[in-house]
Amino acid sequence: MIDLRSDTVTKPTEEMRMAAYKAEVGDDVYGEDPSVNELEATAAEILGKEEALFVTSGTQGNQIAVLTHCRPGNEIILESESHIFYYESGAVSALAGVQTRTLPGNRGAMSAEDVLHSIRPEDQHYPETGLICIENTHNRAGGAVIPLENMKQIYEIAKSHHVPVHTDGARLFNAAEGSGLPITHFTQYTDTVQICLSKGLGAPAGSILAGNSETISAARKWRKRLGGGLRQAGIIAAPGLVALTRMRNRLAEDHIHAKQLAEGIREMKGLRVVNEIDTNIVVVDVSETSLTPAEFVDKLKTEGVLAVGFGRNAVRFTTHYDVASNDIERALRKIQAAVK
Numbered sequence: 001m002i003d004l005r006s007d008t009v010t011k012p013t014e015e016m017r018m019a020a021y022k023a024e025v026g027d028d029v030y031g032e033d034p035s036v037n038e039l040e041a042t043a044a045e046i047l048g049k050e051e052a053l054f055v056t057s058g059t060q061g062n063q064i065a066v067l068t069h070c071r072p073g074n075e076i077i078l079e080s081e082s083h084i085f086y087y088e089s090g091a092v093s094a095l096a097g098v099q100t101r102t103l104p105g106n107r108g109a110m111s112a113e114d115v116l117h118s119i120r121p122e123d124q125h126y127p128e129t130g131l132i133c134i135e136n137t138h139n140r141a142g143g144a145v146i147p148l149e150n151m152k153q154i155y156e157i158a159k160s161h162h163v164p165v166h167t168d169g170a171r172l173f174n175a176a177e178g179s180g181l182p183i184t185h186f187t188q189y190t191d192t193v194q195i196c197l198s199k200g201l202g203a204p205a206g207s208i209l210a211g212n213s214e215t216i217s218a219a220r221k222w223r224k225r226l227g228g229g230l231r232q233a234g235i236i237a238a239p240g241l242v243a244l245t246r247m248r249n250r251l252a253e254d255h256i257h258a259k260q261l262a263e264g265i266r267e268m269k270g271l272r273v274v275n276e277i278d279t280n281i282v283v284v285d286v287s288e289t290s291l292t293p294a295e296f297v298d299k300l301k302t303e304g305v306l307a308v309g310f311g312r313n314a315v316r317f318t319t320h321y322d323v324a325s326n327d328i329e330r331a332l333r334k335i336q337a338a339v340k
């Protein structure tokens with residue numbers, strides 16, 4: 001079975017498993033787990049932020065950011081198919097008690113103009129704008145890289161209106177690789193950033209939320225309130241450190257594989273690649289097969305390829321560490337067989 005459902009399916013490498021086995025541990029609620037402390041310090045350094053917090057998932061990192069920046073009754077501005085809006089089970093309302101102001105994106109990027117005109121002026125009828133969220137790369141835009149200039153413009157507008165910015169950077173390392181820019185060029189234009197260790201970087205679990213010391217200290221308290229204060233968490237932080245320090249440079253391979261997959265699918269009658277391939281995601285319109293995305297996903301499975309439905313007419317294929325070069329050729333043959 002070639003699993004192209006998501007880069008969340010990556011299994012830990014031998015090196016990560018050994019790191020977990022050998023991890024030095026302590027009680028992280030007391031700040032005494034050396035592996036967690038090393039991971040957080042290393043992540044803060046790499047992301048160009050004062051401090052970083054190890055969290056259990058990208059969703060937890062995003063939700064802690066919303067809880068830390070906002071208060072109940074605030075409005076948050078975010079893109080209409082962003083993960084925080086689309087895939088986090090309404091947590092921003094359920095947990096933080098905020099309302100969403102979604103804006104259309106162009107390949108996932110909100111226009112700075114739209115953001116400017118969506119920030120609420122002071123008025124007793126209006127909620128305060130508590131946060132602006134950017135997603136880079138943008139999952140439902142097909143792993144699109146949000147241009148640096150766009151982030152810069154939004155950040156400058158946010159700062160001039162004293163509104164914080166959070167970046168859902170679940171795949172920000174893919175954005176850095178896809179744009180050829182150091183990750184700190186992107187993180188300079190956001191107050192907090194969440195990055196996933198468990199996706200393209202291949203860790204078994206975990207994410208990082210990074211920002212200035214005051215914000216991360218408040219975020220740490222929110223993590224505790226959510227039951228995320230962990231004990232000997234070095235067992236999962238140590239493999240996370242391996243992922244963060246050893247797996248960034250191989251993301252280019254996933255991007256090459258995604259491009260190869262897209263090129264092969266473009267040759268197939270009945271399928272249409274709908275996104276420009278910036279990183280590791282290929283979105284394919286299957287409407288000409290007269291199958292629904294769910295039916296096509298089932299057909300693919302019988303041929304030995306796993307993918308996910310992705311909206312009304314499309315399926316998504318995501319390349320990752322556990323998909324090797326020869327898997328792409330094999331997957332293309334199986335996808336071709338599913339189309340027949």
Ligand SMILES: Cc1ncc(COP(=O)(O)O)c(CN[C@H](C(=O)O)[C@H](C)O)c1O
Nearest residue numbers: 006008057058059060083087139168170
């Ligand atoms: C941009 C972005 N931000 C946050 C998350 C949440 O990360 P986790 O909570 O799964 O660790 C995801 C996961 N994305 C998953 C996937 O793509 O298969 C599913 C859709 O939740 C994401 O794509």
